[in-house]
Amino acid sequence: MQTPVDRATWRAAPVPIRVAAVILAVEALGLTGLGLFEIVSTVTGHPDSVARALLGALLALLAALALLFGARGLVRLHASARSPMVVLQLLAIPVSYSLAFQAGRVEYGGPILVAALAVLYLLFTPPAREALYRDPPR
Numbered sequence: 001m002q003t004p005v006d007r008a009t010w011r012a013a014p015v016p017i018r019v020a021a022v023i024l025a026v027e028a029l030g031l032t033g034l035g036l037f038e039i040v041s042t043v044t045g046h047p048d049s050v051a052r053a054l055l056g057a058l059l060a061l062l063a064a065l066a067l068l069f070g071a072r073g074l075v076r077l078h079a080s081a082r083s084p085m086v087v088l089q090l091l092a093i094p095v096s097y098s099l100a101f102q103a104g105r106v107e108y109g110g111p112i113l114v115a116a117l118a119v120l121y122l123l124f125t126p127p128a129r130e131a132l133y134r135d136p137p138r
Helices: 008-011 015-045 050-075 078-101 106-124 126-131
Strands: none
Touching: 015 050, 015 078, 015 106, 015 126, 050 078, 078 106
């Protein structure tokens, strides 16, 4: 059985990229849990709109998948994996702010905000930038 990332690949990636990949995997785990919770609560409860609830669950599961593929791409030092992960983390900032400060759910928004800012910082550290550097076209 082939693992998504072997040990040699994991060790070859700089520490900031490995830490960012772990944070992305934790975010993906949270989104997977949210998606599964939405599905279970839709089946067992009485949502206003079954289609909307299932669409929300599907979007959470797809976002989790995107985060996992991005984490894998970063560890494999694919430069093309950084931009989508940066965009997803930038999108997470207003969501986390809304949860934490406008909805008063700091216990949900706070960790999302910290994780997004940490990933952004880690992906722009000198070792990460050097490892993911793309040669300009000639």
